[in-house]
Amino acid sequence: MxxxxxxxxxxxxxxxxxxxxxxxxxxxxxxxxxxxxxxxxxxxxxxxxFTRSPLHLLALRPPHHHHHHNHRHASSHPCLHAFDPDQSQWMKFNLDFLPFRSPHPVAASLGLVYLWGESPDSPESNKSLVVCNPLTRQFRVLPQLGSAWSRHGSVLVDSSRQVMVLTELAALYFSGAHQWLTFSSNLPSKPRSPILVSDSVYALCDVGSPWRSQWKLFSCTITKLKSSQTWTRLERHEWGDVFDILKRPRLVRGTGNRILMVGGLKSSYSLNTSCSTILILRLDLDSLEWDEAGWMPMGMYRCFQESSKFKVFGGGDRVCFSGKRVGRLALWDHCSGKGEWRWIEGVPGNGDGLCRGFVLEAKLTALP
Structure with missing residues (x-):
């Protein structure tokens, strides 16, 4: 020819x-x-x-069990699945350029993906935190951390690419110093759904009794974590019972200087009360005032009622919800200025399990 x-x-x-x-x-x-x-x-x-506008995607983390067990016979073509809400289609980014077993993506910032990976010639418990760009197929291994961090730590990345791994302890990575700074978190309990907004960390902590949870919002700036290591409990009299009306609340980063708190709306204040829907509250960090951002329509919520728990991920004006045996994801989309709800079909792995994920602004970003 x-x-x-x-x-x-x-x-x-x-x-x-x-x-x-x-x-x-x-x-x-x-x-x-x-x-x-x-x-x-x-x-x-x-x-x-490289200056092209990024693709605003919702990326899925691999199933939880793949992260904790050795899968020597797993697929030789690991990949990252992501949903494009603007085009309503799934995308797949190959991670076969990474020389690691079972790479486990957990976070992203400025076009770069952060993942746990285990070297083929090292024990399964010896995982490293790796930063990569699936579009340019470049990667770099961050300084070694102990195995406990990969099993229990939440990986947070800010806009200046400082990386924090937060458990009862925390570790900060400074890209210029190429080292981790380890310190005690000094929180009253294990932090739930921690998020980074500018130079501050926000997390929910249970300050209640063994038989009844009582969630409160705590914050700390990175500067204070490095020096005094003190967290501030955020509360105002005007907030009333804002933390008591939600069952199993989670935090999600909102747009600008706002954070979202998501949970089941309790039908009453009794101990084992049922929920009537899923509620999204929004906190303006400048004025410290809450408002209602949205609530899941009843027709959609009925699919989550039979699930004992659900997972939440996303950020900005988009939040995803997954539940066992639901088979698809529910999406709250506020990008148009009004909260719209829709289903995301075709979830990889049929979506019967609990999906976890993160926001990925895919772009041709070079590694620092």
Whole structure:
């Protein structure tokens, strides 16, 4: 067969043609053929188009059991599944460029994905925290941490790429110093759903009794964690019983200087009360005032009533909900200025389990 004329074009000409496309089309063209993949993955092209607007995705973490057990015979093609709410379609990013067994993505920031990975020639308990970009297929291993951090720690990343692993202890990674700073968290209980907003950490802690939970909001700036290591309990008289009306509350980062608190809306204040729906509350950190952001429609909530618990992930104006045997994800989308609810179908692995995830702003970001 006669060779296609496009093969006669120089690489500079191809770069000039493809550089006019948005990032979404560039990623689609990469999968067309080997030539396009080679041309569009070249470092000089990536450097030229790295300012393209990111893809705002909701990425899934692998099933929980894959993280805790040794899967020597697992698929040789690990990948990261992500949903594009703007196009209502699933995407798959191959992670086969990583020399690790069962890579477990847990967080993302500024186009970079952070994951736990175990080296093929090391014990299963010896996991490292790795930062990578699935679009550029680059990665870097962060300084070694003990195995307890990967089993119990929540990985948080801020806009300046400081990485915190928070349990009852916490570790800060400073990209310039290439070392971890370890210290006691000094919290009254294990932090639930910690989030980073600017230079502050927010977490829910149970200050109640063994027979009745009582959740409160705590915060601390990174500067204080490095010096006085003191957390502040955020509360105001005007808040009333805001923490008592939700069952099993979680925090999600909102837009700007706001945080979301999500949980089941209790039908009463009795100990084992049922819930009437799932409620999303929003806290403005500037004014310290709460307002109602949204609540799940009853037709959708009925699918979650039979599940003993549900998981929440997302951020900004989009929050996802998963439950056992639901088979799909529920999405709250406030990007249009009003809270819209819809189902996300086609969840990888049929969605029968509890899905966890994080926000991924995919872009052609170079590693620091």
């Amino acid at each position: 006669e060779e296609s004329p496009i093969y006669r074009l120089s690489q500079d000409s191809l770069h000039q043609i493809f550089s006019t496309l948005p990032l979404r089309q560039i990623m689609i063209c990469r999968s067309v053929c080997k030539l396009f993949n080679q041309v569009l993955s070249a470092p000089c092209f990536v450097d030229h188009v």
